[in-house]
Amino acid sequence: MLELKSIRKSFGKIEVLSGVDLDVRSGEVHALLGENGAGKSTLMKILCGSLQPTSGTILIEGQAHEFASYDQAIAAGIGIVFQEFSLIPDLNAVENMFLARELRNRLGLLDKGAMRRRAAEIMQRLGVSIRTDVPIHRLSVAEQQFVEIAKALSLDARILILDEPTATLTPTEVEHLFKVMRELRRQGVAIIFISHHLEEIFQICDRITVLRDGEFIASCAVSEVDNDRLVEMMVGRRIDQAFPHKPASEPAAPVLLEVEQVQLKRNGPVSHFQVQAGEILGFAGLVGSGRTETVLAMLGAGPSARCKLKLNGVSQRFSGPDDALYHGIGLLPESRKEQGLITTFSILHNISLNNYVKYRRGHWFIDRKKELASTTTAMEQVGVKSQGPLARVDTLSGGNQQKVVIARWLNHQMKVLVFDEPTRGIDVGAKAEIYALMRQFTAQGNAIIMISSELPEVIGMSDRVCVFRQGGIVATLATDQINSEEIMTHATTGSSEYVE
Numbered sequence: 488m489l490e491l492k493s494i495r496k497s498f499g500k501i502e503v504l505s506g507v508d509l510d511v512r513s514g515e516v517h518a519l520l521g522e523n524g525a526g527k528s529t530l531m532k533i534l535c536g537s538l539q540p541t542s543g544t545i546l547i548e549g550q551a552h553e554f555a556s557y558d559q560a561i562a563a564g565i566g567i568v569f570q571e572f573s574l575i576p577d578l579n580a581v582e583n584m585f586l587a588r589e590l591r592n593r594l595g596l597l598d599k600g601a602m603r604r605r606a607a608e609i610m611q612r613l614g615v616s617i618r619t620d621v622p623i624h625r626l627s628v629a630e631q632q633f634v635e636i637a638k639a640l641s642l643d644a645r646i647l648i649l650d651e652p653t654a655t656l657t658p659t660e661v662e663h664l665f666k667v668m669r670e671l672r673r674q675g676v677a678i679i680f681i682s683h684h685l686e687e688i689f690q691i692c693d694r695i696t697v698l699r700d701g702e703f704i705a706s707c708a709v710s711e712v713d714n715d716r717l718v719e720m721m722v723g724r725r726i727d728q729a730f731p732h733k734p735a736s737e738p739a740a741p742v743l744l745e746v747e748q749v750q751l752k753r754n755g756p757v758s759h760f761q762v763q764a765g766e767i768l769g770f771a772g773l774v775g776s777g778r779t780e781t782v783l784a785m786l787g788a789g790p791s792a793r794c795k796l797k798l799n800g801v802s803q804r805f806s807g808p809d810d811a812l813y814h815g816i817g818l819l820p821e822s823r824k825e826q827g828l829i830t831t832f833s834i835l836h837n838i839s840l841n842n843y844v845k846y847r848r849g850h851w852f853i854d855r856k857k858e859l860a861s862t863t864t865a866m867e868q869v870g871v872k873s874q875g876p877l878a879r880v881d882t883l884s885g886g887n888q889q890k891v892v893i894a895r896w897l898n899h900q901m902k903v904l905v906f907d908e909p910t911r912g913i914d915v916g917a918k919a920e921i922y923a924l925m926r927q928f929t930a931q932g933n934a935i936i937m938i939s940s941e942l943p944e945v946i947g948m949s950d951r952v953c954v955f956r957q958g959g960i961v962a963t964l965a966t967d968q969i970n971s972e973e974i975m976t977h978a979t980t981g982s983s984e985y986v987e
Contacts, residue, residue: 488511488512488513488547488548488645488646488677489509489510489511489534489545489546489547489646489677490508490509490510490544490545490546491507491508491509491510491530491533491534491543491544491545491546492508492543492544492545492546493506493507493508493542493543493544494506494507494508494509494530494533494540494542494543494544494545495507495540495541495542495543496526496529496533496538496540496541497541502701503526503529503701504526504529504530504533504540504701505701505702506543506702506703507526507530507543507698507701507702507703508703508706509530509696509703509706510706511646511677511678511679512677512694513645513675513676513677514672514673514674514675514676514677515672515677515678515693515694516668516672516678516680516691516692516693517677517678517679517680517692517693517694517695517696518680518681518682518688518692518694518695518696518709519531519679519680519681519696519698520681520682520688520695520696520697520698520717520720520721521697521698521699521704521721521914522699522721522722522884522886522914522915522916522917523884523885523886523887523912523913523914523917524700524872524884524887525698525699525700525701525721525914526698526700526701526702527681527698528650529701530698531567531648531650531679531681533545533554534554534560534565534648535554535557535560535565535567535648536554536555536556536557536558536559536560537557539553539554539555547563547564547565547646561642561644564643564644564645564646565644565645565646565648566638566639566640566642566644566646566647566648567639567647567648567650568632568635568636568639568647568648568649568650568652569635569650570650570651570652570654570912572631572632572635573635574623574631574634574635574638575623576622576623576624577622577623577624578622578623579619579620579621579622579623580606580617580618580619580620580621580623580626580634580637581599581602581603581606581619581620583623583634583638584602584606584609584634584637584638584641585602585605585606585641589602590602590605603619605641606619606637606641607619609637609640609641610633610637612640612670612674613633613636613637613640613667613670613671614666614667614670615630615633615637615663615667617630617633617634627660628656628660628774629656629657629660629663629664632652632656632660632664633664633667636649636667640671644676645675645676645677646676646677646678646679647671647676647677647678647679648678648679648681649668649678649679649680649681650681651681651682651683651912652664652680652682653682653684653687654911654912656774657773657774657940661687665687665690665691668680668691669691680692683912683913683914683915683918684941685714685717685718685915686714688709688717689709689714692709693708693709694706694707694708694709695707695708695709695712695717697717697720697721699720699721699722699723704720704721705720718915718916721914721915721916722914722915722916729918729919729922729943729947730922730944730947730948731922731923731925731926731948733950734765734926734929734930734950736766736950736965736966737763737764737765740763740764740765740766741763741764741799742761742762742763742764742797742800743762743763743764743798743799743902743903743933743934744761744762744796744797744798744816744903744934745760745761745762745796745797746758746759746760746761746785746794746795746796747759747795747796747797748793748794748795749781749784749785749791749793749794749795749796750791750792750793750794750959751777751780751781751784751790751791751792751958751959752792752958753792755792755957755958755959756957756958756959756960756961757793757959758781758953758959758960759960760953760960760963762903762934762935762936763934764932764933764934765929765930765932765933765934766929766934766935766950766951767925767926767929767934767935767936767937767948767949767950768934768935768936768937768949768950768951768952768953769937769938769939769945769948769949769951769952769953769969770782770936770937770938770939770952770953770955771939771942771945771949771952771953771954771955771974771978772954772955772956772978773956773978773979774940776955776956776957776958776978777955777956777957777958777959778938778955779821779907779938780958781955781960782818782905782907782936782938785805785811786805786807786808786811786816786818786905787804787805787806787807787808787810787811788807788808788818798814798815798816809841812841812899815900815901815902815903816901816902816903816904816905817895817896817899817901817903817904817905818904818905818907819889819892819893819896819904819905819906819907819909820907821907821908821911821938823885823888823889823892824888827888827892828880828888828891828892829880830879830880830881830888831879831880831881832879832880833876833877833878833879833880834862834866834871834873834875834876834877834878834879834880834883834891835858835859835862835876835877837880837891837892837895838861838862838865838866838876838891838894838895838898839858839861839862839895839898840895841895841899842895842898842899845857845861845898846858846861859876861898862876862894862898863876865894865895865897865898866891866894868894868897869890869893869894869897869924870890870920870924871883871887871890871891871894872884872887873887884914884917885912885913885914885917886913886914886916886917886918886920886921887917889909889910889913889917889921890917890920890921890924893921893924897928901933902933902934903933903934903935903936904928904933904934904935904936905935905936905937905938906925906935906936906937906938906939907938908938908939908940909921909925909937909939909944910922910939910941910944922947922948925937925948937949942971942974942975945969945974946969946970946971946974949969950965951963951964951965951969952964952965952968952969952974954974954977954978955978956977956978956979961977961978962977964977
């Protein structure tokens with residue numbers, strides 16, 4: 488169905504793709520793997536006409552194509568579902584699916600009935616039931632994902648690119664997506680599947696192509712490799728341990744933060760938790776269970792019916808994130824690009840944010856030499872890979888962007904860090920580095936609250952785990968209790984520890 492031959496792409500003197508080959512067959516799910524910055528996104532942008540290759544050939548069913556725009560790629564049968572959705576929130580599913588190519592009757596008027604019928608046919612083909620007459624923002628993330636896929640199929644796509652489609656889905660929603668993908672595979676659609684979750688590759692994919700540093704490494708059948716071999720192909724080295732060794736628990740360790748009561752809604756559950764020096768406290772639960780909302784309420788960044796806490800044994804109530812920051816609590820938000828970084832700013836300015844008092848010279852001026860030296864040290868401390876502190880953040884891979892946020896808070900001398908989905912959209916090599924940084928931080932007597940939807944991450948990194956359900960904590964697990972069965976049992980059937 489598709490062949491990419493010797494694709495090269497350079498930006499000035501920097502070559503980001505060095506003769507990459509890829510072939511995808513009709514009726515297969517083909518995984519495209521590689522670390523952040525390996526060239527996957529650049530290759531897909533070339534395939535869908537957003538970028539033009541420096542050299543190389545694109546063949547669809549043996550016929551050569553050159554795409555100067557996305558419209559030309561669509562006309563050739565290529566559809567792409569980006570990791571960040573391209574839907575308009577206030578339009579409904581039908582309006583999004585036919586945006587800029589609306590069906591019209593003989594009088595030139597919109598044929599809304601024909602568009603609704605066509606949308607219903609595509610949803611039936613996918614085997615999903617979604618309300619198509621409500622604004623997109625009222626649909627769940629999973630439903631929006633299926634609208635994106637339906638939109639691509641409405642373009643008669645024979646080649647479908649799915650870029651990190653499971654990043655924000657629950658396990659049940661992921662399984663339904665895989666069911667849809669299997670049906671599309673049966674119908675002869677060629678699917679390119681990009682994911683950092685290697686266990687998903689073995690569940691759904693037929694073949695694999697691996698890129699590293701812009702170069703083609705290998706293509707093979709899924710049955711020919713195991714997880715360790717895949718990781719080695721992607722990062723160029725063996726990663727002996729997915730997670731750092733957990734230190735022995737210290738029962739006498741001081742409590743840095745104790746949330747005595749937090750209630751998100753009136754008549755809702757009232758939760759309690761504490762974080763000790765030197766530990767990682769995991770927050771687990773299904774999407775929408777109240778994990779992030781509880782942290783935001785604690786920081787004064789979200790609504791709550793009540794919130795009572797102690798910091799280092801002293802009663803405290805934060806008026807907002809800036810107040811929490813002043814008292815030594817930093818947040819690495821779930822959405823790095825929207826809430827954690829100003830991506831058009833340099834690395835230097837992102838790390839310096841919230842901390843310019845440290846570089847003040849006199850009353851009005853900033854000591855730029857001191858700022859640059861401090862930023863460079865912070866970058867080295869966390870291992871940011873870039874062209875230097877003046878490089879823009881939007882030129883970095885996802886893993887390096889996350890490291891910039893970590894560097895900011897380390898530069899700020901935080902005592903408690905909240906990591907919300909710390910490795911979402913990050914490759915396996917960068918994950919290992921971030922896990923090591925987290926353990927280094929707690930080894931210095933600090934503490935971390937880690938919110939994660941990935942069970943292996945929760946189990947592998949947490950010293951204790953608070954399980955959330957329906958807006959409150961239903962269980963706190965430690966030692967041998969921290970396993971997938973125990974966590975999921977409480978997350979799906981647990982009742983609150985106490986309700987007032």
